[in-house]
Amino acid sequence: MTKIYFAPMEGVTDYVFRRVHRRHFGGVEKYFIPFLSPTHSLTFSTRERNDVLPQNNTGVPAVPQILTNNPDYFLSVSNWLSDLGYAELNLNLGCPSGTxxxxxxxxxLLRYPDMLRALLDGIYAHSPLPVSIKxxxxxxxTEEWAQLISIYKQYPVHEMIIHPRTRMEFYNGTPHPELCRELPFPFIYNGDIFSGEDCEAMIKELPCTTxxxxxxxxxxxxxxAQVINSGEELCRESLLSFHDDLYREYLETWPESAAVGKMHLLMKYFSSCFENGDKVLRVLRKATTCEEYENAVYPMxxxxxxxxxxxxxxDLLLS
Ligand SMILES: Cc1cc2nc3c(=O)[nH]c(=O)nc-3n(C[C@H](O)[C@H](O)[C@H](O)COP(=O)(O)O)c2cc1C
Incomplete structure (x- = not known):
């Protein structure tokens, strides 16, 4: 069994998506929740609160992620999340967004080793829960990596999830897995694994991957994840039934225009499943109401x- 985690993707893998995915497909051991970004008042946006509320994550093995450079904020949030019943937390040291x-x-934060150390000192001395790092x-x-590793090594990192690109690379070019050898922590590889073959090739290249x-x-x-772990492939019926449940739950949760907007975004990803993905997106492009969306999506x-x-x-996501 290959250990597979669902990456946090803000705006994509929200609690509705995670819950419906869990109902329809297997193979995922943990679902990481898109980041919570605490401020001094420790109030959260509606999106952030909804994403972590236990009643929204029933039956989903979910891990909250925290984005901060302030150990006190991290610890306050971690106490709250521990009270909510979570068993572990993740620290976001990967987000490349300029803001x-x-x-x-x-x-x-990777540019400021002293601040990074101060954050990790506070977290690992006092967190009520195990903390992994992404x-x-x-x-x-990439020359900064040796120093970063030497810092990370000083802490009991629960799991180290590495996206082996620099911030300046965003998601461009190819990752640098060769820099992820001989790591002193349980190591989770992240980046550009798009097929079972990609996964197998990476296991060969990095046998230390857990x-x-x-x-x-x-x-x-x-x-x-299910293909990798049990060989059970996607078929039209399984994609359609997943799509229909997502669509129904978003309509129950959000106003029509927001639900249709979300389905548009998801179809940009799902269009990869169709032989003529670009045609699929062209047909969908003008649909804004439920009626238009359904008239476009079901014939397809x-x-x-x-x-x-x-x-x-x-290319389809960017089209
Ligand atoms: C739309 C989008 C939103 C993302 N949101 C987050 C996030 O909230 N937290 C995080 O750690 N990474 C976030 N990421 C990065 C992903 O978790 C992941 O590291 C990245 O997509 C590379 O993995 P992949 O090649 O398997 O997609 C986001 C990525 C995308 C494309």
Missing amino acids: VTAKKKGSG TRIGYES GFMLGRGLVANPAL FRDQLIRSNPSFRL
Whole structure:
């Protein structure tokens, strides 16, 4: 059994998505919740609160993620999350977004080793729960990785989830897995695993890997973790039934325009599953109401061929 975690993807893998995915597909051991970003008042946005409320995560093995550079904020949130019943937490040191890095958070903190140490000192001395880290391998350059590792080594990191790109690389080019050898922590590899073959190749390249975190590839082919772990592939019926449950739950949760907007975004990923993914998106483009969306989506599910073992297509997401 390969240990597979669902990556946090803000705006994509919200609690409705995670819950419905859990009902329809197997193979995922943990679902990471998109980040909570605490402020001094420790109040959260509606999105953040809804994402962690236990009643929204029933039956889903979920791990909250915290984005901060302030140990006191981390500890206050971690006490609250511990009271809510969570068993572990994750620290975000990977987010490449300019608004986040400008505040010295996410991968922005990787440029400030002293601040990073102070944060980790506070967290690992006092956190009520085990804490894993999700990190990039540097801000500007891969040469920063050796120093970062030497810092991380000093703490009892529960699991180290590494996206082996620098912040400046965002999601461009290819990752640098060769820098993830001989790590002193349980190591979860993240980045560009879009098929069972990608996963096998990475196990060969990095035998020290204890598991994988999958993001875009697992949204595009929601059966990917299940394919890797039991061989059960995606078919038209399983994709359609997943789609229908998501659509129904978003309509129950959000106003029509927001629910249809969310389904548009998800279809940008799911279009990777169709033989003519670009045509699928062209047909959908103008649909804004439920009626228009349904008139576009259902003929497509009926008429378009589903690819065997589909994998994520960046060109469709960006189209
Ligand atoms: C739309 C989007 C939202 C994301 N949100 C988060 C987040 O909230 N926290 C986080 O640690 N990473 C976030 N990520 C990064 C993913 O967790 C993951 O590291 C990245 O997609 C690379 O993995 P992949 O190649 O398997 O997709 C996000 C990525 C995307 C594309």
